Amino acid sequence: MMDFGFLDDVRRMNKRQLYYQVLNFAMIVSSALMIWKGLMVVTGSESPIVVVLSGSMEPAFHRGDLLFLTNYQEDPIRVGEIVVFKVEGRDIPIVHRVIKLHEKEDGTVKFLTKGDNNSVDDRGLYAPGQLWLHRKDVVGRARGFVPYVGIVTILMNDYPKFKYAILACLGAFVLIHRE
Amino acid sequence: MNTVLSRANTIFAFTLSVMAGLTFCCFLTTSMNDHLSPIKIDVNKIIVKNVQDFSTTRDKNDLGFITFDLQADLQHLFNWNMKQLFLYLTAEYTTPNNKLNQVVLWDKIIRRGENARLDYRSLHSKYYFFDDGKGLRGNQNVTLTLSWNVIPNAGTLPRISGVGSKTFQFPDEYTPGNARI
Numbered sequence: 385m386m387d388f389g390f391l392d393d394v395r396r397m398n399k400r401q402l403y404y405q406v407l408n409f410a411m412i413v414s415s416a417l418m419i420w421k422g423l424m425v426v427t428g429s430e431s432p433i434v435v436v437l438s439g440s441m442e443p444a445f446h447r448g449d450l451l452f453l454t455n456y457q458e459d460p461i462r463v464g465e466i467v468v469f470k471v472e473g474r475d476i477p478i479v480h481r482v483i484k485l486h487e488k489e490d491g492t493v494k495f496l497t498k499g500d501n502n503s504v505d506d507r508g509l510y511a512p513g514q515l516w517l518h519r520k521d522v523v524g525r526a527r528g529f530v531p532y533v534g535i536v537t538i539l540m541n542d543y544p545k546f547k548y549a550i551l552a553c554l555g556a557f558v559l560i561h562r563e
Numbered sequence: 564m565n566t567v568l569s570r571a572n573t574i575f576a577f578t579l580s581v582m583a584g585l586t587f588c589c590f591l592t593t594s595m596n597d598h599l600s601p602i603k604i605d606v607n608k609i610i611v612k613n614v615q616d617f618s619t620t621r622d623k624n625d626l627g628f629i630t631f632d633l634q635a636d637l638q639h640l641f642n643w644n645m646k647q648l649f650l651y652l653t654a655e656y657t658t659p660n661n662k663l664n665q666v667v668l669w670d671k672i673i674r675r676g677e678n679a680r681l682d683y684r685s686l687h688s689k690y691y692f693f694d695d696g697k698g699l700r701g702n703q704n705v706t707l708t709l710s711w712n713v714i715p716n717a718g719t720l721p722r723i724s725g726v727g728s729k730t731f732q733f734p735d736e737y738t739p740g741n742a743r744i
Contacts, residue, residue, distance in 0.1 A: 443647060444714040463665035464710055464722050466653050476726060481649075481712075483670075486695040488665040494695075500649065500672065507618065515619050530586070530717050 409558045429455035429524035434468055434477065435534030440499030441466070441479055448535035451479065453524025460517070461485065461493060466526040469497065472511040477523050480506055494518055590718035593644040602635040602709045602725035605650075605686055609731060610738040611699045618693070625699035627654075627692035627733060629668070630685045633723060635709065637679040647674045650681075650713040654689075656705040658698025668694055668707075701735045 397405070423432040436445040445451070446511050453468055461467065463485050480497040483505065487493040494516035498505040501548055523549060540547035607630045616624040638649060651670040658664060668688035673679050681715040692699075699705075 444649065462722075463653050463667055464649075464712055466712070466720065482668040483651075483690065485663070485665040487659045488660075489662045505618075526720055528719050538572065551605060 389463075404460060405517070405559050409555070414556065426512060427454045427524070429453045430459065430467075431477070432480065432525060434524070435537045436479055438539070440501050440503045441481075444500055445529070448532055449518050449534040450525045450530045452528035452530075454527050455522065455524040457519075459525075460487075461495060461522065461525070463495075467517075468523045468526065469495065469498065469517055469521045470523055471514070471521070474509075478506070478509065479526065492518070568618055571623065578720060583612065586717045589644050589716065593642055594718065595717065596642070598640055598721060598723045599726060600635060600637055602727045603633070604707050604709060604729040605632040606707065606729055606731045609733060611733045612739075613697065613700070613737050616693050618691070623697075625694040627694070627695050627699045627705075628688075629692070629731075630687055631669075631683075631707065631729075633683040633686060633709065634679055635681045637673065637681070637711070640711075640713075641675055644715045644718060645675060645713060646716050647682055647709065647714045648679070649673055649714060651707050651710055651712070654692060655708065656660070656698070656702055658694065658696060658702070660696045664695065664698070666694075667689070668692055669673055693721060699733050700737060701733060703732045704730060705733065706730045 404426060419431075422431060422458070426432075433452050436447060436449045436451060439447060451466075451468070454532055461481050461482060466479060467484050468479050470477050478497075480499045482495050484496040485493065485500045496505055496507070496516060508516070539552070608628070610628050612626045612628070613623050614626050615621055615628070631652070633652070637650075640648065642676050649670065649672055651667045654664075654668055665689045668690055669686065670689065671681075706728050706729075708728040710722060711725070712720060712722050714720065
């Protein structure tokens with residue numbers, strides 16, 4: 385039998401407490417948003433934290449590892465660096481290493497990438513006819529690494545029902561729970 | 564509030580924060596390392612050809628072939644917060660076309676526990692040494708450096724250049740035909 389005891393909690397709350405809970409929830413959501421946007425300003429990258437989605441950089445990065453990115457424009461791109469880039473026609477950014485780079489006198493730069501675990505370079509992944517990446521394709525450069533933490537996101541992506549269940553549980557908990 | 568659920572929740576939250584704290588301390592203990600090490604590179608044979616660059620424009624570009632020796636002992640770089648080293652040998656040079664050219668010729672992954680004492684003779688490059696034009700023939704100043712990208716268990720991802728590099732020059736004439744080294 386399901387126990388609806390938690391609904392009694394809600395029933396016992398008065399209006400002020402109810403408002404308080406709703407505001408508390410809004411506070412959590414907005415501070416998460418503020419932290420994310422703040423990180424974007426500090427790092428200069430449009431997505432300062434990314435989850436590794438493929439095994440193409442193994443054994444360095446596995447699926448579900450977390451990367452911290454920066455993207456300072458004055459910081460030049462060099463060979464050996466791990467960049468996160470977007471290719472036209474692909475939604476998901478790719479995390480690979482720069483293996484070849486040519487920089488002109490005026491600072492324009494073109495470079496080629498390759499995944500550590502791939503046997504060939506990335507020209508097959510780029511848009512048709514595209515031979516090089518340029519500065520504007522770069523979303524960020526990997527600066528920090530934490531293992532495993534992103535596995536929750538991967539689970540959520542693979543099993544959308546799991547995602548909705550988690551979100552529903554968290555929302556209900558925050559709204560109903562009384563300290 | 565002594566239900567099973569709330570206790571499980573508390574234990575889970577506490578475990579997570581302890582693990583996060585320990586991981587951060589582990590990162591702190593190795594954050595001051597400079598990861599430097601001396602290395603030795605020598606170049607044996609050097610030729611340059613002018614061939615069709617099948618991977619890019621299909622124009623004729625300069626293609627260099629070199630063989631090199633490599634000696635380095637990187638064993639002392641490994642510590643408890645080092646998952647692997649990504650080694651790469653870079654050729655760096657200037658051409659009339661480009662202010663800076665960097666081409667990775669060779670790379671190697673050394674995971675923790677694997678042999679980190681390198682002693683190679685007459686290695687061939689792993690990737691083609693194609694220039695972005697015709698800037699290799701007679702180039703007087705091509706520098707080879709061995710660098711490594713430190714991949715920790717958790718922490719920053721520094722890129723370090725080995726102490727010691729090798730500068731060489733390409734011959735003034737193209738090697739014709741199918742001659743290889």
